[in-house]
Amino acid sequence: MFNKKRLVSGFQEQASFHFQEYSDIAGSKSISTFKRYSMNLHTIESGNFKLDGGAMHGVVPKSMWQKINPADENNMCSWAMRCLLVETDGRLILIDTGIGNKQDEKFFGHYFLHGPHSLEGSLRQHGFGMDDITDVFLTHLHFDHVGGAVKRDGERLLPAFKNAKYWSNKDHWDWAVNPNEREKASFLKENIMPLQESGQLNFIDLKDGEEWLPGFKIRYAFGHTEAMMLPQLTFKDKTILYAADLLPSKAHISLPWVMSYDMRPLDTLNEKRRLLQEAAENDWLIYFEHDNSVELSSLALTDRGIKAGDVLKITDL
Numbered sequence: 001m002f003n004k005k006r007l008v009s010g011f012q013e014q015a016s017f018h019f020q021e022y023s024d025i026a027g028s029k030s031i032s033t034f035k036r037y038s039m040n041l042h043t044i045e046s047g048n049f050k051l052d053g054g055a056m057h058g059v060v061p062k063s064m065w066q067k068i069n070p071a072d073e074n075n076m077c078s079w080a081m082r083c084l085l086v087e088t089d090g091r092l093i094l095i096d097t098g099i100g101n102k103q104d105e106k107f108f109g110h111y112f113l114h115g116p117h118s119l120e121g122s123l124r125q126h127g128f129g130m131d132d133i134t135d136v137f138l139t140h141l142h143f144d145h146v147g148g149a150v151k152r153d154g155e156r157l158l159p160a161f162k163n164a165k166y167w168s169n170k171d172h173w174d175w176a177v178n179p180n181e182r183e184k185a186s187f188l189k190e191n192i193m194p195l196q197e198s199g200q201l202n203f204i205d206l207k208d209g210e211e212w213l214p215g216f217k218i219r220y221a222f223g224h225t226e227a228m229m230l231p232q233l234t235f236k237d238k239t240i241l242y243a244a245d246l247l248p249s250k251a252h253i254s255l256p257w258v259m260s261y262d263m264r265p266l267d268t269l270n271e272k273r274r275l276l277q278e279a280a281e282n283d284w285l286i287y288f289e290h291d292n293s294v295e296l297s298s299l300a301l302t303d304r305g306i307k308a309g310d311v312l313k314i315t316d317l
């Protein structure tokens with residue numbers, strides 16, 4: 001399904017090319033070179049689930065949040081699990097994997113999976129198969145982000161992407177495999193250990209804002225969980241922040257909207273303030289993993305703070 005020919009023709013038709021400056025210090029002179037890279041992005045909807053409305057909106061009263069994210073009779077709201085596929089220079093990088101399908105009925109009974117989408121189906125719609133994925137980038141290892149990374153094969157648990165390298169970071173990994181009691185229910189051993197046992201696990205060792213690949217920088221946030229990684233992508237003439245669980249939905253752009261799930265809510269507040277300021281000043285777009293209807297939004301600097309701007313889709317860019 002995915003081969004070089006398709007990639008080449010795909011790039012001619014639709015991918016964007018970028019020239020990026022690289023600086024190198026040689027002796028006392030700074031040498032700048034331009035490296036060309038190409039990138040294409042595909043929105044991959046992996047399905048919808050439900051989470052408690054109160055937990056998702058933290059201290060915000062229901063009278064406010066229910067107008068935006070209406071709750072069902074059990075006070076649960078519906079959320080997307082929206083992954084992103086980055087096609088760049090011969091690599092197919094999947095950012096997050098949704099909840100997957102290997103848990104038992106009792107587990108899924110808590111999360112009310114619904115909607116027409118699945119990870120495999122969405123990849124197929126875009127012309128890709130599971131075995132085409134070369135890299136799986138995991139923002140963090142909570143079950144709604146990493147569940148689809150591992151599949152059940154009879155009695156065995158195996159990486160769902162057999163040809164992929166899986167990417168986390170050491171600080172987050174250590175945190176996830178020795179979880180605290182409050183976060184333990186989000187870190188399921190069956191989603192995590194098979195990645196290591198397969199030998200497909202790799203750690204990213206970069207500082208905040210450093211580039212992992214051309215056009216693909218990594219930002220860190222520590223409030224939701226330890227060392228969550230947010231991809232910052234340069235695509236066409238835009239910068240897109242894949243906001244993961246720092247800004248799970250458009251409504252969470254508002255500073256006090258911090259999830260009760262967060263381990264360090266005041267750190268989340270500061271991280272939101274800082275990153276949203278940088279994003280708004282530089283006209284970034286925010287990509288929402290969990291917003292049920294909004295994929296992408298611009299930001300507006302107003303005298304009442306930073307607000308959501310235009311609602312977009314990747315296909316609009």
Ligand SMILES: [Zn+2]
Nearest residue numbers: 142144145245
């Ligand atoms: Zn999440």
